[in-house]
Amino acid sequence: MPQIQLTPTERREHRANAHHLDPVVMIGGDGLTPGVQKEIDAALNAHGLIKVRVFNDDRAARDEMYQQLADTLNAAPIQHIGKLLVLWRPQAEKAKQVDEGRMPGPRDVKVLKYSTRGGQKPEVKQIRVLGNQRLTAGGQVKRAKPKMKSVKKGHND
Numbered sequence: 001m002p003q004i005q006l007t008p009t010e011r012r013e014h015r016a017n018a019h020h021l022d023p024v025v026m027i028g029g030d031g032l033t034p035g036v037q038k039e040i041d042a043a044l045n046a047h048g049l050i051k052v053r054v055f056n057d058d059r060a061a062r063d064e065m066y067q068q069l070a071d072t073l074n075a076a077p078i079q080h081i082g083k084l085l086v087l088w089r090p091q092a093e094k095a096k097q098v099d100e101g102r103m104p105g106p107r108d109v110k111v112l113k114y115s116t117r118g119g120q121k122p123e124v125k126q127i128r129v130l131g132n133q134r135l136t137a138g139g140q141v142k143r144a145k146p147k148m149k150s151v152k153k154g155h156n157d
Contacts, residue, residue: 003067004076004089014049014078018086023053031056032065040087041073048091054083104131111139 006014024043027036043050052069054062066085070077078086109129112122129135134144 003070004074006076006078006088011076011078014076014088015086018049018051018078018088021049021051021086023051023084025050025052027052027054027056027065029055031061032068037069037072040069044073044075044087044089045091049078049086049088052085052087054085056083106130109135111135113139 024047025036025040030036040050040052054065056062056065062083062085063080066077066080069075069085069087073087073089075087075089078088080086106128109127111125111127113125114122125139127135127139127141129141132144133141136142
């Protein structure tokens, strides 16, 4: 598989995005083993943009590993600086499963209760509101009303 070719502006964007990342895979003294390649492939599938740290003092060997990883894993070489290698591969779109009958889940809501006296801080309460409940303006939790049918629609059945 050939490596992905990027324009300099795309490479610059990926380099900027990778700046804050930590290395997710470390290549030790054994070098580039099939197990390490499998882990790098899995990390590229999961994250798309990754950093790899190589514990090897030979720059030529690191450069060779960098090119070999880009070629075999169909990734774009973004940056090789010191013992860090940055690789990028576009992530596949994950299909979201739509569940028609699924109701909304619980959500946590913060409610502020102000004091009747003016100079005090408001009391903050964390309330869990379930899918079949609603929060009133006064901070009360009430059960949501069932959907009402129109009187006119009821006669047409």
